[in-house]
Amino acid sequence: MHLHLLSFTIPYPADFGGAIDVLEKIKALHAEGVRVHLHCFRYNRPEAPELEQYCAEVRYYKRQTRFSLTLPYIVSSRVSMDLMGVLDADDYPILAEGVHTAYALLQGRWPGRVMALRLHNVETNYYANLAALEKAAFKRSYYRLESWLLGNWERKVSGLPLLAIHPGVGTYFQQHYRSGQVTYLPAFTSYAPGNNPTGRGEYVLFHGDFSVVDNVESLRWLLEEVGRGSDLPWVVAGRRGQNVEQILKAHPYARLVADPGAEEMETLIREAQVHVVHSFNPEGIKIKLLHALFAGRHCIAQEALLEGTGLEETCRPAANAMAFKTQLDMLWALPFTEEEKKKRTEVLRAQFDNRANARKLMALMGL
DSSP: OEEEEEESSOOOSOOSHHHHHHHHHHHHHHHTTOEEEEEEEESSSOOOGGGGGGOSEEEEEEOOOOOOSSSOHHHHTTOOHHHHHHHHTOOOOEEEESGGGGGGGGSOOSTTOOEEEEEOOOHHHHHHHHHHHOOSHHHHHHHHHHHHHHHHHHHHHTTSOEEESSHHHHHHHHHHHOOSOEEEOOOOOSOOTTOOOOBOOSSEEEEOOTTSHHHHHHHHHIIIIIITTOOOOEEEEESOOTTHHHHHHTOTTEEEEESOOHHHHHHHHHHOSEEEEOOSOOOSOOHHHHHHHHHOSEEEEEHHHHTTSSOGGGSEEESSHHHHHHHHHHHTTOOBOHHHHHHHHHHHHHHOOHHHHHHHHHHHTTO
């Protein structure tokens, strides 16, 4: 059983949501006996020999600084004739990860070949939201153009068999692009259910990659609209980004843990009493939400992030700042019980079983 997998990046180390989904998918397929032929686009990460233990082969392609008036940059920079030549050499099924890598699938070179596109996001909305948050004029213009081009591109790829990481992503393609072949395939995670600590924790935790503007703006909103005036201690943890230290200066109840290692991040998650998850860009599934649910205690997330996920039983929804405050005050003194842990474990295990989802993927790809 062979499968070509086209990855938008080198998925090792798996230190952000998209990379986690790709790497854990590869591991699960390998465990099921699939020989994965991995094709990675390289631009800001070194080659990763660690991937070779899970793959029949690993190939790397340099991402080009190639702009186009018709293709989104995230697509045009990943067009590779070398990749096309490799794919010409056999008839193994092809799985493209993200609309970024779908160019090869639309060239009409392999009629009858099994091919599918993994949808990680509604990228046109993602970039539109980035534009709305961005303060620098040049970046804002780039995000707007990319969003427009991505809308056209998503319409083109919508006729492919689509594997949506989030039910809402699949629904969007069905409603806006009339996609007819959409299957929900949950995110592959590196977390095992049933490891949540019980009892009480020590602080409110918000974590994320603060080199991403959405996470910075969410942090600003949470501290100003939810945390201000409260005597609850907050911890802010994640990859260092612009303005984070400046934001925290106005909020002495919050402390920053910048660039924590994996072990330190796990400790921070396990010792928190309440996790807050918020985004101005609620597209796809937030892996940090899953991380909190798999490894933490109480969790509050905005309603838009939970809609259609089946995770509503495991997490308290909040529609606005007042709802976040109310839920925080309610959960702060409540121990996380064995009963809650058991219920959450059942929900997560039913949906996010990597081996079961790998077998589902294999069936969809004809393996």
